[in-house]
Every structure is written in structure tokens, then in C-alpha cells.
Amino acid sequence: MRNEQLTMNNQQQELLEIAQQYLQQEIAPKANQIDRQSDKLRVALQGLGKRNLLALRVPENLGGAGFSEIEYRQFQIAIASTSGALAFLQTQHQSAGSFLVASENQFLQQQYLPQMSKGKILIGVGFSQLRRRGKPMMQAREVEGGYLLDGEVPWITGFDFFDQFIIGAALPDGRELYGLLPLQTQTQDTSGTILLSQPMELIATTATNTVSGKIKQWFLPDQQVVSIKPPNSIHEGSKKNILHHGFFAMGCAYAALNLLKQIYQKKQLAFLEQSWQQLDRELTICKKKTFQVITQSNSSDQEKLQLRAWAINLAGRCSQAAIIATSGAANYLNSSAGRIYREALLFSVSGQTTDVMAESLKQLL
Numbered sequence: 001m002r003n004e005q006l007t008m009n010n011q012q013q014e015l016l017e018i019a020q021q022y023l024q025q026e027i028a029p030k031a032n033q034i035d036r037q038s039d040k041l042r043v044a045l046q047g048l049g050k051r052n053l054l055a056l057r058v059p060e061n062l063g064g065a066g067f068s069e070i071e072y073r074q075f076q077i078a079i080a081s082t083s084g085a086l087a088f089l090q091t092q093h094q095s096a097g098s099f100l101v102a103s104e105n106q107f108l109q110q111q112y113l114p115q116m117s118k119g120k121i122l123i124g125v126g127f128s129q130l131r132r133r134g135k136p137m138m139q140a141r142e143v144e145g146g147y148l149l150d151g152e153v154p155w156i157t158g159f160d161f162f163d164q165f166i167i168g169a170a171l172p173d174g175r176e177l178y179g180l181l182p183l184q185t186q187t188q189d190t191s192g193t194i195l196l197s198q199p200m201e202l203i204a205t206t207a208t209n210t211v212s213g214k215i216k217q218w219f220l221p222d223q224q225v226v227s228i229k230p231p232n233s234i235h236e237g238s239k240k241n242i243l244h245h246g247f248f249a250m251g252c253a254y255a256a257l258n259l260l261k262q263i264y265q266k267k268q269l270a271f272l273e274q275s276w277q278q279l280d281r282e283l284t285i286c287k288k289k290t291f292q293v294i295t296q297s298n299s300s301d302q303e304k305l306q307l308r309a310w311a312i313n314l315a316g317r318c319s320q321a322a323i324i325a326t327s328g329a330a331n332y333l334n335s336s337a338g339r340i341y342r343e344a345l346l347f348s349v350s351g352q353t354t355d356v357m358a359e360s361l362k363q364l365l
Helices: 002-036 038-050 069-080 084-102 106-116 233-240 246-267 270-294 301-331 336-349 354-364
Strands: 123-126 138-143 146-157 164-170 176-182 193-196 210-221 225-229
Touching: 002 038, 002 069, 002 084, 002 336, 038 084, 069 084, 069 246, 069 270, 084 106, 084 123, 084 146, 084 164, 084 225, 084 246, 084 336, 123 146, 138 164, 138 210, 146 164, 146 176, 176 210, 246 270, 246 301, 246 336, 270 301, 301 336, 301 354
Parallel strands: 123 164
Antiparallel strands: 138 146, 146 210, 164 176, 176 225, 193 210
């Protein structure tokens, strides 16, 4: 059994190396184009699929790569250090895969999971609205054979990339319903409608085609229900996974430092080298401590929160350093420094909770 486990780990490590090679050789040189052009981003996403990199946390027996926690977080850093747009887009699909793995709906698992690794089926997510306090933006009520959905989804990434998305809606008793809906404007025979907006003009990762949706009397059959979770499950999940988005921020910081190093090598200014070395040392410590925490079961929530905010802080400082070192050329729309700076803004607020907001501001002060 030990040898079999070692072989599995070797196979997954080899896949991680394939990913890193693909990202460095084929994605990094085109990152500025991928950020703004959906057709370039689509090709990049397809490249991940061709290499079986789109269901990394899905167990091997369900068609995925079966990555460990460590391996997956290494992948997150690697992809965010090359293209924020690709990182942001593919993580929606990876999240959908994790939801399906945890589902009790074996029909959906068998239908979708084996196809997700290669990108033959692409699925997004749309449940951030459940994090908002007050009256639920998306509501569901049980009817014969399924549920009726009504409300708004303010944020769905991947229009024209993903075929479907997992929606989150609140039931009258506070439980959370998650189900599969088509990611397109559509009308049902029962007069239910899904109306999607035009892609939003975002400050970063424009090519990801993020839209909002209005849903009216949409019938979700029981067969398309992914799961029903207890009230406040999304908040508990955000607390449990507090470090998750921090790895994207770390990857963004590495992207900035890679650029800063390139600028130093070109300009040969000693203070640029000193800046790079000092920030790189701090980022190395942050990364080391974060990986230590995810392997320890006794780490406190406060420690994880501080590490998440530290990664966000580093992404901001490193990207600003890249901006300053780039000088006036950073103002160009196709500037790598400008792109990375915008990505730092994105990863500062991705998956944000009130606690993350407070700790992030605390570290700034």
C-alpha cells in the first residue's frame, strides 16, 4: 500500500510539473493578451484541459487528478504568478468540481466529473450572494419534483466559457440549496427565465466574461440539485477555507517580483536589487509559514486570518514596487506591471469576508 501511495504521489507531482512548464512556457509570455482577450483566454483554458489539469481536487476514482492539499496550493501559486485571468477563471471550474465531489447526487457525479478534468464539460459557480447579510438575493421554494428559484445573482464568471453553473439559493428555513443551471439567457416551457447581463467592464481580468443574472420562477428538478446544506454553511466554509484565496495573492506577489527582478537585470540599479531581495525574503517566509499551517491540525483561525491578510498585503506592496520600477511605462494599458497591479486588487477582495476585510485593513495601518 505504501509503494502504491508513493506511485500516486509521484504521478501527481509529475502532473504538477507539467502544469508549471505549460504555465511558464505558453501562458506567461501571453499574459497581457489573455487578460483582455477572451479568445486567448479560451485557448489557455483548453490547454489546461488537454493536460488533465481542470479537476485537480477531484479523486482519481471519480476522474480527477487527486491532488493533495499541498500540491493544489502549489498549483494555485503557480497559475496566479503567470496569469490572473486564467487563475480566476479556472478556479470557478475547480470549485464546481469540489462541490460535485461532496454531493450525494451520484447521477451528477457520474455525468459530469469524468468529463471535467479534460474540460469536455465546463462548469462555473454563482453563490457569492449567499455571503451577503439581510434578505437573500436568491431564494428557492420546494415544489413537486424540485424547486422554484427567484432572485438575482450579482456575479457569475465565465459566460461563453462554461456550459452551466452551480447556483446558491436560500430556502425559507435558511438552508442553502445548490443546483445546476444553464449559463445562458433561457426560457423554460413553464415560463421560468434566466436573463444574463452583458459581460461587465472590470478593472482586472476583463476576458473572464463576468456577468450578473436575474432568475424568475426557474424550475430546478431534483435531479439537478447538487446539495442542500444547513443555514450559514457558506460562512462556515469561508472560515474553514480562509487561506484559500491567499495563495492567489501569493502568486500575484511572485509575478510582481519576477518582473521587478527582470527590471533590475536590465537597469542594473542596486536599489532595485535590494528591493527585490527584501520583498522576496518576506514572501518566502509568508509562504513557508502558510504551508506549515495547512499541514497542522491545531492552527488557530486567527493565525490563518493573519497569514491571508499578509499575502494580500504582499501582493499590494510587490505589485506597487513593480509599478514604480517600471516608471512611466506602467501607465500603458498593455503594461505587465499594470496588469499585475490590477490583479493584486482583484485578489485582495476575492472570497472576502468581514474578518478578512478587517484584518487586511489592520495590516495596512
